[in-house]
Amino acid sequence: MTTITVTTTSPTSTIVSRNSPRSIDLPTLVVHSPVHREHKRRNSEPSSPTTPTTPQHSTYFTGFPSYTPDSRNVRLASRKSPKSPLQRCITLSPQPSGSSRSSFSTAVSSPYTHHELEDDNETLIEEEEDLNPFIGNSLYLRNVNMSNAAGTMKRKVVIMGSPSVGKTSLTQQYVAPPTYNASYYPTIEDTSHKTVTYNGVQYECEIIDSAGLEEYSLFPGKYGIGVHGYILVYAITSRQSFEMIPIVHDKILDYAGLEKVPCVVVGQKLDLQSERAVTTAEGEALAKKLNAGFIESSAKDNKNVSKAFDVLLAEMQKEYNPAPEKKKSSWWGWGSK
Numbered sequence: 001m002t003t004i005t006v007t008t009t010s011p012t013s014t015i016v017s018r019n020s021p022r023s024i025d026l027p028t029l030v031v032h033s034p035v036h037r038e039h040k041r042r043n044s045e046p047s048s049p050t051t052p053t054t055p056q057h058s059t060y061f062t063g064f065p066s067y068t069p070d071s072r073n074v075r076l077a078s079r080k081s082p083k084s085p086l087q088r089c090i091t092l093s094p095q096p097s098g099s100s101r102s103s104f105s106t107a108v109s110s111p112y113t114h115h116e117l118e119d120d121n122e123t124l125i126e127e128e129e130d131l132n133p134f135i136g137n138s139l140y141l142r143n144v145n146m147s148n149a150a151g152t153m154k155r156k157v158v159i160m161g162s163p164s165v166g167k168t169s170l171t172q173q174y175v176a177p178p179t180y181n182a183s184y185y186p187t188i189e190d191t192s193h194k195t196v197t198y199n200g201v202q203y204e205c206e207i208i209d210s211a212g213l214e215e216y217s218l219f220p221g222k223y224g225i226g227v228h229g230y231i232l233v234y235a236i237t238s239r240q241s242f243e244m245i246p247i248v249h250d251k252i253l254d255y256a257g258l259e260k261v262p263c264v265v266v267g268q269k270l271d272l273q274s275e276r277a278v279t280t281a282e283g284e285a286l287a288k289k290l291n292a293g294f295i296e297s298s299a300k301d302n303k304n305v306s307k308a309f310d311v312l313l314a315e316m317q318k319e320y321n322p323a324p325e326k327k328k329s330s331w332w333g334w335g336s337k
């Protein structure tokens with residue numbers, strides 16, 4: 001017969017049996033805290049190749065930096081109140097880079113890989129989000145040191161817009177010029193990498209070319225988290241694709257829970273002037289309204305293609321890291337040349 005010790009409010013302890021008539025209902029401690037859940041799960045799981053207990057990489061990130069609410073990003077703040085930053089050890093290592101294209105394999109990919117869980121990645125992401133609503137979110141990412149050992153900044157960019165506006169052509173022309181294919185093959189998803197230097201800062205860009213969106217398409221959630229900036233493309237020959245831009249923009253903000261994300265609006269197929277259905281002024285006005293950069297380009301003629309990405313890099317610099325010359329003029333660079 002099992003006996004347990006119960007401490008009551010009386011000054012003495014009493015030994016009772018569960019089966020005895022004097023048994024009492026013991027209060028059950030139900031722990032709802034996600035931090036506790038995480039802790040419990042890790043302690044209870046036997047170590048296995050998929051859940052290594054010892055870090056395999058030498059770079060440690062001993063805690064997430066504090067979250068500083070940004071007045072421009074009130075949407076998220078009003079939805080979920082910021083929790084205190086979680087102090088925990090996560091092993092991080094940079095993802096492989098290069099200029100090759102690769103298929104997109106993970107729903108949430110930050111510039112770092114969480115090696116702690118690897119195969120258990122989806123569970124980790126769910127739990128991480130539970131623990132800290134800002135994780136994987138661009139708002140959150142801005143507070144994480146994104147540069148690798150070589151000082152290169154990681155930037156994840158998603159290209160979105162209606163079908164057949166030239167998203168793939170624009171990306172290919174940027175990543176591996178000169179590349180232009182007059183044939184049309186609808187994209188499901190494609191990821192490319194390119195390292196560029198802009199305004200004295202080296203960026204390792206992961207560029208995700210997404211499938212064309214229709215007005216009533218569900219917004220793919222994976223494009224709402226862990227992304228630093230968006231290229232919103234329409235064709236100057238298609239009014240309908242132009243009208244999709246604010247819809248896509250709104251879906252991004254709603255999903256990310258932000259007031260502003262770095263964006264550039266790109267009017268593609270500039271070479272088709274005779275078929276123009278959207279004026280440059282209209283494009284500019286829309287971009288201004290969305291607080292985004294603007295440019296018209298032609299992937300076919302390779303005109304303004306890299307400029308389109310430069311405009312986005314400028315928008316991202318404004319948002320995440322000021323240009324070095326701006327820093328010099330600020331108080332922390334005071335006195336430096």
Ligand SMILES: Nc1nc2c(ncn2[C@@H]2O[C@H](COP(=O)(O)OP(=O)(O)OP(=O)(O)O)[C@@H](O)[C@H]2O)c(=O)[nH]1
Binds near residue numbers: 167
């Ligand atoms: N004239 C002209 N045609 C273009 C230009 N860019 C793309 N196209 C053509 O437009 C068609 C669609 O181009 P894609 O780059 O596949 O368009 P997309 O937006 O990636 O299409 P989805 O994969 O359906 O989303 C192709 O036939 C391209 O050759 C351009 O700058 N000028």
